Amino acid sequence: MNDKKLKNGIDEIKNIVMTNAEKKHIIDNILSTSNVNPKAIKSPWSFYSFILITRKSQLVYYIVIPLIILLSSGGVVFASQDSLPDSILYPLKVNVVEPIGGALKFSLNKKAKYESSLATKRLVEAETLVNQGKLDKIKEDKINSLLTKHTNALNLAINESTSEDVNEEMSTVATDFRAQMNAHAKVLDVLSNEKESKKEKNIEIEKETEIETKAKAEADISDIKISNTARLSADKIKDSSNNKNDKKIKNFKEKKDKVRFIVEDADKNMNSVIVNDKTTNDPVSEDSYKKLDQAKAYLYDADKKDEEGKHEEAYTSLLDSLVSAKEAEILLKEGQKIEKNKEIMNLIEIDD
Numbered sequence: 184m185n186d187k188k189l190k191n192g193i194d195e196i197k198n199i200v201m202t203n204a205e206k207k208h209i210i211d212n213i214l215s216t217s218n219v220n221p222k223a224i225k226s227p228w229s230f231y232s233f234i235l236i237t238r239k240s241q242l243v244y245y246i247v248i249p250l251i252i253l254l255s256s257g258g259v260v261f262a263s264q265d266s267l268p269d270s271i272l273y274p275l276k277v278n279v280v281e282p283i284g285g286a287l288k289f290s291l292n293k294k295a296k297y298e299s300s301l302a303t304k305r306l307v308e309a310e311t312l313v314n315q316g317k318l319d320k321i322k323e324d325k326i327n328s329l330l331t332k333h334t335n336a337l338n339l340a341i342n343e344s345t346s347e348d349v350n351e352e353m354s355t356v357a358t359d360f361r362a363q364m365n366a367h368a369k370v371l372d373v374l375s376n377e378k379e380s381k382k383e384k385n386i387e388i389e390k391e392t393e394i395e396t397k398a399k400a401e402a403d404i405s406d407i408k409i410s411n412t413a414r415l416s417a418d419k420i421k422d423s424s425n426n427k428n429d430k431k432i433k434n435f436k437e438k439k440d441k442v443r444f445i446v447e448d449a450d451k452n453m454n455s456v457i458v459n460d461k462t463t464n465d466p467v468s469e470d471s472y473k474k475l476d477q478a479k480a481y482l483y484d485a486d487k488k489d490e491e492g493k494h495e496e497a498y499t500s501l502l503d504s505l506v507s508a509k510e511a512e513i514l515l516k517e518g519q520k521i522e523k524n525k526e527i528m529n530l531i532e533i534d535d
Contacts, residue, residue: 267308268322277329285336292352295340299360302333302416306367309409313374314524327412334416341423357424358502362509364417368410370517373466375410421506425499435489435498439482442501446478446508456515468518471511478507 263272263280281301288294305326312318337360344353453475481504488497 267312267317268325269312269317291340291344292356295337295353295356298333298337298340299356299363302330302337302360303363303367305330305333306364306371306409306413310367310370310374313371313378316378323408326409330409330412330416334419338419338423341420354424354502357420358505358509360420361417361506362513364413364420365506366510366513366517368413368417369470369514370467370521371410371413373521376466421502424502435494435501438498439485439489439501442485442505442508443482445505446475446482449475449478449508449511452512453515465518465522467514467521471514471518474507474511474514478504478511480504481507 263270263276266272266276285294285297288297309318309323309326312322337356341353341357344350453472481500485497485500485504488494488500
């Protein structure tokens with residue numbers, strides 16, 4: 184049985200279709216930070232000799248073996264994409280698959296977008312765990328650590344950007360990131376409060392052991408810490424982005440027109456939801472309307488400060504307006520998802 188698996192593994196490795204340039208780039212990116220003195224291999228053609236060497240070399244064990252798994256077992260890699268911190272595939276995703284994906288981003292803008300998307304993914308993972316009642320302190324710390332890591336990587340990319348074109352692209356990445364962080368932080372808070380309310384009702388009906396109560400209490404506060412990390416991350420990127428742009432404010436009117444269009448478009452989407460009687464009373468959707476009002480207020484403030492000659496402050500308000508408008512749309516969509524999930528759960532409870 185083992186021989187058959189071994190043969191299948193070798194056959195899969197032989198069928199790797201990555202180009203030589205791609206393979207070289209991946210290895211160069213990973214090995215460039217490692218100080219390793221390579222040892223002579225007695226029999227490079229012997230698979231068993233290779234295994235013996237891997238046991239003696241931490242570098243090979245932690246880097247080459249995961250690479251072989253990654254390149255030869257597409258099914259495992261694909262399955263790891265939706266894994267959560269409580270899955271055995273999660274380390275493969277965050278320690279191997281995602282770093283290799285980042286190594287293949289060759290421009291600062293692409294690296295920034297990638298790190299921003301990973302940060303959002305971490306928050307979605309936290310939301311899923313909260314819904315499942317599985318967000319304990321260990322998973323919370325893991326997500327918090329990764330979220331901070333992604334934010335620092337994004338911040339570094341923003342600070343390293345120099346040309347005006349790159350700065351403009353980075354500004355878009357930064358506003359998207361801020362909107363995602365703030366919006367999902369709100370979603371996490373709402374989900375946490377709902378879980379806590381439901382737990383309080385259950386406590387009145389059934390008794391819980393001291394251990395179960397403690398575990399659930401830890402789960403209740405976990406997402407709050409993550410939401411705080413998300414908001415701090417948004418503020419950090421806001422500061423870096425503003426420092427890059429406030430001395431190079433050009434085409435303010437053109438930028439303002441674009442922001443005004445986005446705000447008006449968000450307003451139309453909100454009104455469309457109301458007209459079609461799809462609006463909900465959940466806190467997430469309600470907050471989306473508040474964010475839209477905030478976007479309009481920031482836009483008005485940008486106009487006013489620009490007229491007063493306070494151009495740097497005007498530009499900051501303009502970006503805040505853009506972020507708030509994007510937040511509003513994200514919150515509206517997330518609120519609709521939450522309500523839809525509630526309807527499904529209610530139907531399941533009725534059937535039971």
